Amino acid sequence: MSMNIRVLTPDRVICSTTADEVVLPGLTGQIGVLDGHASLITALDIGLLRIKLNEKWTPIILGGGLAEIDRNRVTVLVNDVEELISLELSEVTKELENATLSVENATTNKERLDASIELKKAIARVEAVNYLS
Structure with a gap:
């Protein structure tokens, strides 16, 4: 059995599809969702959303947000997503x-915060390339 998943930003629908499994980037770690999951509303961190359908994973890089899980439906609300166009592993x-290095060299709280956000995005990009290859 499959479930429905929708990923929405304030101005558009990123995807609306079915999935066998979904893995969300929760604030305290990854949240795996299968059909019939208990109802849940959770905050999402910057990271990689993975959607599995027919043994194939589709990654989407999220900029944080919220997810509502209700048995066989997952709705993800985010401020922004990053398009996965021509990502190269070396890059x-x-x-x-x-x-x-930016996190290690940051001297102020603001610099550390900005650098940690960029680090989370960079980690998500590397994970996405690994799923795409």
Whole structure:
């Protein structure tokens, strides 16, 4: 049995499809969702949303948000998503290294916060490339 998933931003529908399994980037770790999951509303962190259909995973990079899970329906509300157009492993690995250095070299709280957000995005990009390849 499959479930319905919709990913929405304030101005458009990113995807509306069926899935066998969904993995969400929760604030305290990944949340796996299968058909018949208990009802739940949860906050989402910056990270990788994965949708599995017919043994194939589709990754979507989220900028944080909320998810509502209700038995066989998952609704994800986010401020923004990052398009996965032509990501190269060497390129995203270099971005990850730069983001890690930025976190290590940050001197103010604002610099650390901004650098940690970029680090989360870089990690999600590397994970997405691994799922796409």
